[in-house]
Every structure is written in C-alpha cells, then in structure tokens.
Amino acid sequence: MTRPARRTLATPGIRTTPLWTHDRTWAGDARSAAACAALLFGLLIALDAVTGGLTPWRAPLWLGLGVLLFAALTPPxxxxxxxxxxxxxxxxxxxxxxxxxxxxxxxxxxxxxxxxxxxxxxxxxxxxxxxxxxxxxxxxxxxxxxxxxxxxxxxxxxxxxxxxxxxxxxxxxxxxxxxxxxx
CATH class of the missing domain: 2.30.29 (PH-domain like)
Structure with missing residues (x-):
C-alpha cells in the first residue's frame, strides 16, 4: 500500500513562511535565568552547610527564592x-x-x-x-x-x-x- 505524498512547506501553493514566528533569543535568556537561579540556590545551600545552619525547613526556603529569581529573570x-x-x-x-x-x-x-x-x-x-x-x-x-x-x-x-x-x-x-x- 502506498502512502499519499505529504505536502511540505516547499510545495508550490503552500505558504513558505512559518505559521508562528518567535523570539529566537528567548531560550538563551531562559537558560541564563535558570543558571542564575540554580547558582543562587547552590550558594545558599553551600553557605548554610558550611555554617552549620542547614535545616530541613531552610532548604525549601532557598529553593523558593531560586524559583522566584527564575520567574523574575525569565523574559516573556x-x-x-x-x-x-x-x-x-x-x-x-x-x-x-x-x-x-x-x-x-x-x-x-x-x-x-x-x-x-x-x-x-x-x-x-x-x-x-x-x-x-x-x-x-x-x-x-x-x-x-x-x-x-x-x-x-x-x-x-x-x-x-x-x-x-x-x-x-x-x-x-x-x-x-x-x-x-x-x-
């Protein structure tokens, strides 16, 4: 059984531009925001571990601060x-x-x-x-x-x-x- 030919974007009569155009720099900006948030979280956890102040309730607090930083730095x-x-x-x-x-x-x-x-x-x-x-x-x-x-x-x-x-x-x-x- 042969499959019907699929129409591609290069087929005449079909639009050659993408349906949605997006910001090509967004992914890099989002990665940078994630790296900053992870770095902050890691530094806070390491600082608490070195000073002996790391407790079970402080780790989620530092994670929450990292998530807030990520949300603030990630562009729309x-x-x-x-x-x-x-x-x-x-x-x-x-x-x-x-x-x-x-x-x-x-x-x-x-x-x-x-x-x-x-x-x-x-x-x-x-x-x-x-x-x-x-x-x-x-x-x-x-x-x-x-x-x-x-x-x-x-x-x-x-x-x-x-x-x-x-x-x-x-x-x-x-x-x-x-x-x-x-x-």
Missing amino acids: RVTAHDTTLVSRGPIRVRSVRLDHLVAVRRSDGIAPRLVLRDASGGEVVLDPEVLVVNPPLWRLVAQGARTSVADGSLLCGATVLSRLAERIDRDTAEGIFKASGLE
Whole structure:
C-alpha cells in the first residue's frame, strides 16, 4: 500500500513562511535565568552547610527564592502570527491585533519598553530589543502598523515605530558592512 505524498512547506501553493514566528533569543535568556537561579540556590545551600545552619525547613526556603529569581529573570516569550502578537509571561498571556493598533508608546527608564495597544483593548509590553534582534517579528509588527496607519486606527506611535525602523535598518547595514569587511 502506498502512502499519499505529504505536502511540505516547499510545495508550490503552500505558504513558505512559518505559521508562528518567535523570539529566537528567548531560550538563551531562559537558560541564563535558570543558571542564575540554580547558582543562587547552590550558594545558599553551600553557605548554610558550611555554617552549620542547614535545616530541613531552610532548604525549601532557598529553593523558593531560586524559583522566584527564575520567574523574575525569565523574559516573556514573544510570538507572532500574521496579525497577532502574543507575549507569554510566567503568570499571564497578553495579545494584540497588529492590524488594529491604536497606540504605540515607548517608555524609557532602566529597561526600555514598547507598549502596543489595539482597538479591542489588548495590550502587549515588550522589550524593543526583541524586535531589533528578530527581523521576522519586526516585519510582522511593521506590516501591521502600516495597515493600522492606512486604516486610520493608529492614532499615536507612528514616530516611535519609524525611529525603531531606522535603528533596525542602521543595525542591519552595520552587520552587512562588518560581514563584508567594509567597516
């Protein structure tokens, strides 16, 4: 019995882009957060063992502190699909429709954040660096923003996105010059 041919992503007529685009740096950031949490736990246990203060109730306390540190250091996982941007944090999942954006804000501070809000009240807060280092995510956000501007729904934030686009273009050009030896 022969099996029917499976359609692959390279088959004509089938979309060649992945269905979901995700932050490629997230796994490394999550591993770093886990390493920091494990290091803290190990150091606290070792310190207690050396000083003779390790008791059965202190070990779970140190483990809890390690878990809290992991939760605090792990960044939200950002994924996107055509018109939807999703940010999955340790507690909640937030999403925004990119083709119905009404506002984009940049909040500067210790850690700069980009706040995207859509017409239905959805809001995603993310680090702009996620878009800088992930061109596929940036392309989806930029396309959605262009659609929102064309529809007239994006009332404020076009300047923020244009500055981010300039930065991404500049970083891309610098990367190309470095790779070709023209720096």
